[in-house]
Amino acid sequence: xxxxxxxxxxxxxxxxxxxxxxxxxxxxxxxxxxxxxxxxxxxxxxxxxxxxxxxxxxxxxxxxxxxxxxxxxxxxxxxxxxxxxxxxxxxxxxxxxxxxxxxxxxxxxxxxxxxxxxxxxxxxxxxxxxxxxxxxxxxxxxxxxxxxxxxxxxxxxxxxxxxxxxxxxxxxxxxxxxxxxxxxxxxxxxxxxxxxxxxxxxxxxxxxxxxxxxxxxxxxxxxxxxxxxxxxxxxxxxxxxxxxxxxxxxxxxxxxxxxxxxxxxxxxxxxxxxxxxxxxxxxxxxxxxxxxxxxxxxxxxxxxxxxxxxxxxxxxxxxxxxxx
Amino acid sequence: xxxxxxxxxxxxxxxxxxxxxxxxxxxxxxxxxxxxxxxxxxxxxxxxxxxxxxxxxxxxxxxxxxxxxxxxxxxxxxxxxxxxxxxxxxxxxxxxxxxxxxxxxxxxxxxxxxxxxxxxxxxxxxxxxxxxxxxxxxxxxxxxxxxxxxxxxxxxxxxxxxxxxxxxxxxx
Numbered sequence: 001x002x003x004x005x006x007x008x009x010x011x012x013x014x015x016x017x018x019x020x021x022x023x024x025x026x027x028x029x030x031x032x033x034x035x036x037x038x039x040x041x042x043x044x045x046x047x048x049x050x051x052x053x054x055x056x057x058x059x060x061x062x063x064x065x066x067x068x069x070x071x072x073x074x075x076x077x078x079x080x081x082x083x084x085x086x087x088x089x090x091x092x093x094x095x096x097x098x099x100x101x102x103x104x105x106x107x108x109x110x111x112x113x114x115x116x117x118x119x120x121x122x123x124x125x126x127x128x129x130x131x132x133x134x135x136x137x138x139x140x141x142x143x144x145x146x147x148x149x150x151x152x153x154x155x156x157x158x159x160x161x162x163x164x165x166x167x168x169x170x171x172x173x174x175x176x177x178x179x180x181x182x183x184x185x186x187x188x189x190x191x192x193x194x195x196x197x198x199x200x201x202x203x204x205x206x207x208x209x210x211x212x213x214x215x216x217x218x219x220x221x222x223x224x225x226x227x228x229x230x231x232x233x234x235x236x237x238x239x240x241x242x243x244x245x246x247x248x249x250x251x252x253x254x255x256x257x258x259x260x261x262x263x264x265x266x267x268x269x270x271x272x273x274x275x276x277x278x279x280x281x282x283x284x285x286x287x288x289x290x291x292x293x294x295x296x297x298x299x300x301x302x303x304x305x306x307x308x309x310x311x312x313x314x315x316x317x318x319x320x321x322x323x324x
Numbered sequence: 325x326x327x328x329x330x331x332x333x334x335x336x337x338x339x340x341x342x343x344x345x346x347x348x349x350x351x352x353x354x355x356x357x358x359x360x361x362x363x364x365x366x367x368x369x370x371x372x373x374x375x376x377x378x379x380x381x382x383x384x385x386x387x388x389x390x391x392x393x394x395x396x397x398x399x400x401x402x403x404x405x406x407x408x409x410x411x412x413x414x415x416x417x418x419x420x421x422x423x424x425x426x427x428x429x430x431x432x433x434x435x436x437x438x439x440x441x442x443x444x445x446x447x448x449x450x451x452x453x454x455x456x457x458x459x460x461x462x463x464x465x466x467x468x469x470x471x472x473x474x475x476x477x478x479x480x481x482x483x484x485x486x487x488x489x490x491x492x493x494x495x496x
Contacts, residue, residue: 074408081376082444
């Protein structure tokens with residue numbers, strides 16, 4: 001994995017520090033957290049570390065590297081390429097997608113206009129989330145989701161940081177590229193948080209397949225309808241369902257004969273059944289495959305796969321395997 | 325004979341200096357207008373709001389010519405290459421490099437650098453209002469430069485001729 005795009009947005013002093021971290025740490029980096037006047041922190045898949053002088057890492061800050069106001073303003077210049085005006089929308093949302101599909105979460109002082117967030121100014125905290133595309137993580141699931149005749153409506157259920165988005169991205173890629181058991185289909189991706197395709201100016205930065213059309217930063221429910229009207233997708237992909245209008249849009253889409261891949265935060269099938277929105281969808285048998293993930297054996301451990309009647313499917317010992 | 329040739333040379337060069345001075349005066353409003361046009365282009369780019377400053381400058385450089393083109397090309401170069409230095413530092417570097425070759429004065433330079441202090445660092449609305457102010461100030465400078473040209477260019481030309489004549493008369 002290349003961190004080149006990440007180095008490009010770090011001010012020179014911090015860049016040096018991150019570049020001289022041990023290779024093993026660099027390779028497992030998930031987040032770099034820069035907070036003005038507070039210790040520099042890096043988070044790997046195992047643990048969080050503070051970066052101290054001489055590139056020493058420790059769980060508690062000891063003589064840590066402290067990003068200054070100057071560092072933060074340089075970082076803003078690098079991220080925005082001297083053009084904050086071009087990032088108004090992103091600053092309202094609180095994150096910016098940079099080359100390579102990495103996302104930078106931003107906090108600072110918020111300016112309000114008419115009761116709504118207008119823009120974040122005085123940017124003082126950055127969370128660089130390193131996008132990791134792991135191609136092939138979804139391949140183990142091909143027999144469960146794709147058949148030569150059809151594609152299953154799939155819901156991925158998992159707590160945060162368990163590889164939900166990574167898996168969804170790979171399933172998108174597989175659907176639109178084709179596999180041994182199914183032909184490549186037209187995929188419509190509604191990427192509300194720019195997380196799946198990591199688009200910049202509408203151009204996907206990550207591999208989401210050749211036949212995938214992306215509607216970037218668009219609200220899901222509206223986006224689904226736009227996609228169905230304009231792009232005739234065979235599969236619709238979107239992240240994190242949760243609002244009432246999402247449910248209506250899903251029902252509309254399924255009624256229109258479009259297949260759906262989506263995700264939701266949750267621990268288990270019992271838990272998501274308690275939520276009115278999902279209970280309704282499950283009762284309607286909207287999803288024919290429900291995949292539960294956790295971190296049991298590392299990120300992306302498949303706990304169970306259910307069918308539309310919520311019966312657990314066991315095939316070839318795939319349950320319990322880790323994808324990542 | 326040689327005396328006459330010398331006299332002609334002196335007369336010629338003195339007239340030429342006068343003409344050059346007049347030309348400089350005529351060039352200044354032109355350059356200011358060019359700069360003003362560039363800022364208007366930048367205004368359009370910013371109000372549309374998708375193009376980073378460096379790209380916008382490069383575009384402007386390709387649409388204008390001569391020194392103003394060089395100025396914007398340099399700005400674009402420094403903005404992309406200076407590793408997160410402040411926007412002001414980047415633009416100042418370009419201005420310092422190109423300005424001595426232009427005929428524009430210190431007021432125009434100050435207007436541009438004042439703009440550089442806020443350029444890129446705020447939301448669209450704010451950027452546009454600063455650009456409007458800069459353009460208005462440049463307009464005033466242009467008017468001023470034009471008035472100066474009308475008043476002095478004839479004078480410079482005449483002084484050139486007269487000074488040449490005077491030196492010759494003194495030397496004879």
